[in-house]
Amino acid sequence: VHGGAGTVPSARQRTEHAGAVRAALRCGFAALDRGADAAVIAAVTSMEEAAVLNAGRGATLDAAGRVTLDAGFMEGAALRFGAVGCVTRTVTPVVLAQGLSTEGEFGCFVVGPHADALVERFGAARCEPEDLVTPRALRTWQRRTRPDRAAHAADTVGAVALDRNGRVAAAVSTGGLSGKPPGRVGDSAIAGAGFWAEAPLGACVTTGIGEAMLREGTARRCVRLLAEGLTPARAAAEAVAEVSRVSADGASAVTPCGLILVTCDGGFAIAHTSPVMIAAYASPGRRAVVRSRW
């Protein structure tokens, strides 16, 4: 699980982020008996509920001072995916994304008021748009001068899991870029860019400035590199390096980003080019590991 690539946090933020990510890891691991799908949803909803990460409660505000949330979910056996963009009426948009993944061939990606209308259908808790605005996010927004990833110590939350039946799944959720143009949807709602799961290879979720990952198709690229024979560590490193070679506006510059990858044969990798990326992993019989640099 990860709580976002970002800048060096204050000591207080570091403690808060680590606590939220550790709690998400516990939730996801406890749900793993119900399958990889359940594990990633449990982990991501836990981080959406935490008010300290850029997702759900605690998400960043757009240029108009509103929270609009993006989320995605994918399972690797049948390549089922679901995604939502610009959600304003639930803290847990990833629940809507998973719900859409079960709905069939069409309508997997729904945005705006139509996504908000799915809240009851998929059993998410309804809230008012104002309920998503935390005092901290509001203060950051009031200080901002332009769309700015660096305004926040963390970007996006995500989880990948492998269960005992060899199934993999990926889930991601975000408030997106701080001060983003209203209506902007980033990589976290786009299969292939922000998330990808494909058996018998693996599952990946990304974090960072979405426009760069949209350009590169980073999550799918990372998983497909496994098919070319790269180890998880090399696939992850190559995928983030490719993003860093193209900035959000297409010019060559370092674009900080990160990703987590799990493979169907039990491997995993965490890579980032951002100064920090709070992330954690666990496997049966081994101690959980939580770190902010990998």
Ligand code: GLY
């Ligand atoms: N990675 C999240 C976003 O750019 O929206």
